[in-house]
Amino acid sequence: MAQIATAAAPLLKIRKLHKSYGANEVLKGISLDIHEGEVVSIIGASGSGKSTFLRCLNLMETPTSGFMDFERFAFDYEQGARRQPTPQQLCALRARIGMVFQSYNLWPHMTVLENVIEAPIQVRRMPRRQAVAEAEALLQRIGLYEKRHAYPSKLSGGQQQRVAIVRALAMAPKVMLFDEVTSALDPELVGEVLALIGSLAAEGMTMLLVTHEMAFARDVGTRTLFFDGGVIAEDGPPDDIIGAPRSERLRQFLRRVLHQPAALGETA
C-alpha cells in the first residue's frame, strides 16, 4: 500500500518557475512533475531556456519566482516568501542532485581518484578509506580504474567526461542533471559517454538531460520536453515528440538538428 503512495508522489515538483536576467525573461513559468525513474530529455533551440531550467533545478541559478519541491526541500521564490533556501540547505540540496556540465570541469590539480573522492569526503563526511573503495568500484565500472592516479590532462575528452559523471555519482544523488554533456566531445568519443548514461538509465536513475542527440533521446528517454521561448511547448513520450511532432516550431527545430532538407522557401 505504501507503494501506491510513493508511485503517485512526484520526486521533483516545479511550479510556475520564472527566471529573468534584467529585462530578459528566459523562463516564463515552467510547471513540471518528475517521477522516480523518469529519463527526461530536454530539447529546444539555443536560447529557449533549457539549460537555464536545468541550472535552476539545483539552484546554480536562482529563480526569479516559482516553487520547487524535492525530498525534504521545499523552496518558494515568490516575493517576500520566507521559504528561500539557507546556504546550508543549498549545499544539502546540491549534494542530492548531481550535475554534469558540457566542459567536464574536472579539477586539474587532482588525480582522477582524488577528483572522485573529494566531495564524498568533504561534503558527505565519508571516511577516506570508504570513499576510495567506492570510487575505485565506480572507476572499475567505467573501465578507468587503471587511470585512477592519472591527472585529467592525460585523459581524452570522453574519459574526462565519464570521470565527471562518476564524480557526481559518488555523491549517490537522487537525480542526475546532464547539461549538453556530449557537445564538447569529438564525434568518435560521444558514444562512450552516451553508453554510460544509458546504463544509468537502465538502472533506474532519475535524470534530466539537455541534449542534441535525438536518437539517444528516443532510445533511452522515457519522456521528452520541447522548450520554446522559455516555456514547455511539448511534453510527452519521445516517440510522439520526436517521431510525430505536433507543432510547426518543433518540426522546424527537428529538421534543423537532424539536418533534413528544409521545405522550399522556409526560413530558419
Add this chain to the structure above:
Amino acid sequence: MSVAALQDWWLTLSDEVVTYGPGFVSATLVVLGVTVASILVSWVCGLLGALGKRSSFAPVRALASFYVWFIRGTPTLVQVFIVYFGMPQIGVKLSPITAGIIALGVSSGAYVAETIRAGLAAIPRGQVESALALGMNPRIMMVRIVLPQVFRMILPALTNEAISAVKNTSLLSTITVVELTLYAQLMIATTFRPFDFYIAAALIYLGLTSILSQLSAFFERRYARLS
C-alpha cells in the same frame, strides 16, 4: 695596485673572515627570520586583500582597494618609518624587529593581493560551478579547489615577491635592526674597509635569493608534472 698591496689585502681579508664570520652568520639569521615572518604576514594580508576586493560588501571592497592603492603608491621606506617612528605617537610602541616585520609584511601584502586577485580571476567559472554543484560550501570550494590552483599559477610571481622580501630587509638597517646591511655598516665604522664588507653582504644576499629562485624552479617543475 702592487703585488705587495694585493698580498696585504688578502691577508687582512682572511683575518676578517675569521673575526667577523660569526657576526655575519647571526646577521644572516636575522635576515632569514625577518624574511620568513614578513612573507607569512604578506600572504595573510594578500589573501585578505584579494578576497576583500571580491567581496559583495562595498565597504570591505573599498577598504581593500584603499590598502592596495596606499601601499603601492608610497615608498616602502616611508611605510617602515610610519610603523616604527610614527605609531608610538598614537600609543603603539613596537620593538624594531616587530615593527619591521609588520611594515615589510603589510607592504608586500598589497602586491601579493594583486597577484592573488589576478590568479582568482584566471580560474575558469566551471571549476567553481562543479564544486558548488557537488554540494561544497564556498569555504571548502575556496580552500580545496580554487586556492590550490591559484597558488600553482602565481608561484613565479610569489617567488619574485619573496626575493624582494629578502632584499627589503636591508631597509630595517634604518630602524636599528642589526641585519646584514647595518652589521656591515657597523663593522666598516671600525675597520674602514667598506669594499670588503659591502661585497660580503652582497654575496650573502645573492646566495639567499639564488636559493629562492632554485626552490621556485623546483616547485614549478614538480607542479608541471603533477597536472
